[in-house]
Amino acid sequence: MIGYFKSQIAFFFRIIIGVVFIYASWDKIIHPAEFAKAIGNYHAVPFGLENLMAMAMSWLELLVGICLIAGIMVDGAAIMSVVMMVVFIFAISQALARGISIECGCFSVTEKSGDNIGIQTILRDIVYLVMSLVVLYRSERKFEFFPKSV
Amino acid sequence: MNFRTPIGQVAFLVLLSCIIGFGSNLVRADKIPWIAVKLATAESIDKDVETGESVLVAISLEQAKNLFEQDILFVDARDEGYYDAGHIQGALKNAFLMELIFNIEERQNKSDALVVYCGDPGCGDSEDLAYNLQDSGFTKIYVFKGGWLEWSKAGYPSETGI
Numbered sequence: 001m002i003g004y005f006k007s008q009i010a011f012f013f014r015i016i017i018g019v020v021f022i023y024a025s026w027d028k029i030i031h032p033a034e035f036a037k038a039i040g041n042y043h044a045v046p047f048g049l050e051n052l053m054a055m056a057m058s059w060l061e062l063l064v065g066i067c068l069i070a071g072i073m074v075d076g077a078a079i080m081s082v083v084m085m086v087v088f089i090f091a092i093s094q095a096l097a098r099g100i101s102i103e104c105g106c107f108s109v110t111e112k113s114g115d116n117i118g119i120q121t122i123l124r125d126i127v128y129l130v131m132s133l134v135v136l137y138r139s140e141r142k143f144e145f146f147p148k149s150v
Numbered sequence: 151m152n153f154r155t156p157i158g159q160v161a162f163l164v165l166l167s168c169i170i171g172f173g174s175n176l177v178r179a180d181k182i183p184w185i186a187v188k189l190a191t192a193e194s195i196d197k198d199v200e201t202g203e204s205v206l207v208a209i210s211l212e213q214a215k216n217l218f219e220q221d222i223l224f225v226d227a228r229d230e231g232y233y234d235a236g237h238i239q240g241a242l243k244n245a246f247l248m249e250l251i252f253n254i255e256e257r258q259n260k261s262d263a264l265v266v267y268c269g270d271p272g273c274g275d276s277e278d279l280a281y282n283l284q285d286s287g288f289t290k291i292y293v294f295k296g297g298w299l300e301w302s303k304a305g306y307p308s309e310t311g312i
Contacts, residue, residue: 032175033182037274040186048186055171055182056164063163076159099299101232101269116229147154 003139010138013131014068017081020128021065024107028058031110038105042091043098060084068135071144078136085129092117092125189277189293205290206280209265214294215306217265223257225250225283227268227275228298237298238267239307244279251286263290270299 028035036054039045045053060080067077088106095102095117104115115121141148152158175181192207195217209217218224224241226233233243242253254264266283268275280291294301302308 033180034278036182036186037278041269041273041275043270048188051182051184051186052172055175056168057171059171059174060163060167063167067163073153073159073163075156076163079156079160080163099270100273101228101235101298102273102275103229116231 004137005134005139007138007140007142010135011142014071014074014078014135017128017131017135018065018068021061021068021081023065025058025061025065027108027110028054029062032058034109035105038103038109041100041102041105042095043100044091044094057084072146074135074141074144078132081132082129082136085125085132089122089125089129092122096122189295191295192292195292204284205263205292206284207292208295209292211294211296211300211304213292214265214267214296214301215304217263217292218306222292223254223262223264224294225254225264225266225279226298227266227279232269232298234311236302236308236310238301239309241267244275247279247282247286250279251283254283254288260287261289263292264288265292265294267294267297267301270297271295273297 032051032054035058036051039050039053039057061084064077064080064084067073068081092104096119102117104117104121106115106121108115151161153162175184189206189208192209192213195207195209195213218238224238225244226237226241227244228237230243230245233241237243242250244250245253258264264283266276266280268279276293276295276297280293283291
């Protein structure tokens with residue numbers, strides 16, 4: 001990827017997003033049924049596919065988080081992070097536009113966390129999106145172990 | 151699959167997630183169905199008919215209105231913030247499950263009918279709560295799928311606050 005951003009900033013953001021993804025994935029991996037319901041609440045997935053999505057997406061979040069922190073396949077992990085953030089922002093926006101009142105399901109899917117969707121959740125995801133883009137367009141590969149160079 | 155290219159890495163990450171996710175669902179004790187199962191919808195409801203069997207069905211807006219007019223208890227399964235902003239008149243707030251059960255039992259028996267609803271058609275909270283209430287011994291539970299969205303759009307009786 002073409003490098004625009006200083007590698008120190010990119011490394012710092014890499015760790016932050018990595019921790020966020022691992023933290024977010026944990027409750028979803030342990031409670032797939034609740035996560036599937038949380039996805040279904042958005043009405044953005046047809047044909048009852050939310051269950052399949054819940055099974056795969058929680059692990060994808062964990063793998064992306066691990067890759068970002070460990071410095072393995074950072075480009076691929078950063079692209080997935082950007083894609084997921086765009087999907088999350090779209091899902092929350094369309095739910096808000098339709099007046100659907102639901103909890104986010106972003107971090108906790110079991111407890112009533114009070115983390116309801118709103119402008120604040122969209123802004124939070126935009127911040128993560130920008131951080132992911134900084135990682136994707138970093139100027140050099142610091143603390144990365146595979147691949148070391150393209 | 152070339153792991154050195156970003157696209158190859160993306161494909162690997164997605165594929166690995168699917169393999170682990172689907173594979174773990176095959177072996178875990180709390181496995182979920184591959185495709186989400188929707189709750190059966192009631193063709194007609196008659197709360198006075200005591201079948202002796204447990205009832206847990208989805209109902210329409212008109213059926214919900216019908217039950218509302220018969221003073222059937224409504225329970226709001228949404229988060230407290232949404233409840234305070236507006237809910238069906240007289241509906242109970244979804245607090246902790248034990249507290250909610252206590253509140254319901256203060257008003258009626260476990261065999262009496264009650265309606266559970268959440269935000270909109272297809273939201274999962276009402277079904278979740280309905281199954282929890284069924285596990286706790288309640289036998290006549292109707293899930294109003296249209297929820298607050300359909301009720302408020304129809305302009306039916308509602309109130310705000312705690």
